[in-house]
């Protein structure tokens with residue numbers, strides 16, 4: 001047995017840079033801008049106006065033989081705790097937990113179901129989540145970043161599954 005008392009307590013009360021986990025409710029998702037395009041070869045961001053990558057010179061032209069530019073999720077979301085509402089940003093890996101598919105799959109789905117993005121936002125509203133937030137590492141970023149997300153509701157299903165059910169029902173009737 002080691003009877004030494006711990007020398008340091010490595011938990012300063014008001015330190016801001018360590019990731020923090022909170023329980024919250026999803027209030028809304030900015031469904032107008034869910035994803036961004038990246039080069040399918042090197043995954044660097046592509047400018048909106050162009051399909052050619054200036055980092056690796058890959059052309060990203062859509063044709064049946066190549067998949068064209070890739071999309072990744074980047075989503076602003078409002079969350080509420082018992083004390084405040086804040087807007088946070090989540091990137092691809094985390095957003096997939098809520099959406100249940102890749103950004104490309106979602107984009108394809110939305111092509112044939114024009115209101116899919118808005119509906120996805122609606123079906124996710126009110127979900128209880130545990131999110132882990134980290135402060136932006138660069139000074140220009142204005143939103144805390146979600147580094148992990150855990151839906152708390154038993155029976156939670158990702159948005160794409162709910163959407164498929166919704167639209168199937170609508171097509172049948």
Ligand SMILES: [Zn+2]
Pocket residue numbers: 039040041042043044053054055056057058
């Ligand atoms: Zn590239």
